[in-house]
Amino acid sequence: MIEHFPGIALSEVEAAIRDAAATEIMPRWRQLAAHEIVEKKGPHDLVTVADRGAEERLTEALGKLLPGSVVVGEEAVHADPAVYDALHGDAPVWIVDPVDGTRQFVHGDPGFCTLVALALRGEVLASWTYAPARDEMAVAVRGGGARINGAEIRSGALRPGAGLRVAMSHPDYTTPDQKRALLGLRTEGVAARPCGSAGLEYLAVARGELDAVAFSWELAWDHAAGLLLVTEAGGAHLTPAGVPFRITGENALPFTAARDAATAERVRALLSTHTP
Incomplete structure (x- = not known):
């Protein structure tokens, strides 16, 4: 259960993320044409058709799951920086990075993921980290622990004196x-x-x-x-x-x-x- 939004099933959000990855991201992994990759601010700041397509798909799906919510996505903010101001508002906010690690994605490396978080008045209530090339889905809920592919994970304390x-x-x-x-x-x-x-x-x-x-x-x-x-x-x-x-x-x-x-x-x- 997500605090303040018990009507939203974690599995529904997960399904939306998996759908965006299966439809917009993975078919283009290692299949990108040169014209499908664009530099935003330089060679280390890239966007692809996969980023844009996945964000558009997630924006539509997440908005339907929580009417009245807004989406702050990386590509939407690039197009209109004022979108970022929603983080300071009273409406629930979906924070979306459609392809985190675009450089790795472009180079055919599996080290990329899709990130989604649900926040309210600056507090993150739930989050999803999906690495589609590895088929790993990590979910965290405020006060409810963290899991990856359904199994609980704990970071554990570092051994005293360890590097x-x-x-x-x-x-x-x-x-x-x-x-x-x-x-x-x-x-x-x-x-x-x-x-x-x-x-x-x-x-x-x-x-x-x-x-x-x-x-x-x-x-x-x-x-x-x-x-x-x-x-x-x-x-x-x-x-x-x-x-x-x-x-x-x-x-x-x-x-x-x-x-x-x-x-x-x-x-x-x-x-x-x-x-x-």
Whole structure:
């Protein structure tokens, strides 16, 4: 049951996501023509016909499931930035990233996913992370735990004194101040690497396969689903200010999400080492 919206079945949302992936995404995986790939802001910011088709399909389906709701999707916001303002309103909001990891999708790599989250007044109530090439569906409900393909997942606490495995924003795509903060992870005992699909990195944290992430951007469609997934699996997230990340924005950056509260604080402290 989803808090505030008990009439919405988790399975209905899952079915809509699977349908969008089966209809719009997977038939184009490793089948894209050059004209079906477009650069938005540069070679590392791509959109494809799969992204657009899946978002349109999800927007229609999710709107029918919850009349009066609005959809904040990555491609809709790219076309009209004012759409993002719905995150601050009183209507329930579906936050959608149709293909998270578009670069991987374009290159034929299976490391991409579809992200959907349901939020109300800035609070994420439920989330879905679907990796169609791997047939993995992770679902989280606020106060109801996290599951993948129906089986409960727990991130588990990091063993005291163990080294850290962290996926982080690539330094080339950060501000000078964020770059300095991320240098805190370049230290003994930390194995840091550039992140791939944000949604799949969050899933790895929730499963205990990765200890933490450190991200330098705020876009809600990249983080809303994963942050709830990590939290419901037993993890935590913190900004450099020592408070949880807010999907509505105005966060201190870079922030971290980790497999347990102690690890989140450990990464936060490392990020603060070089913060001006």
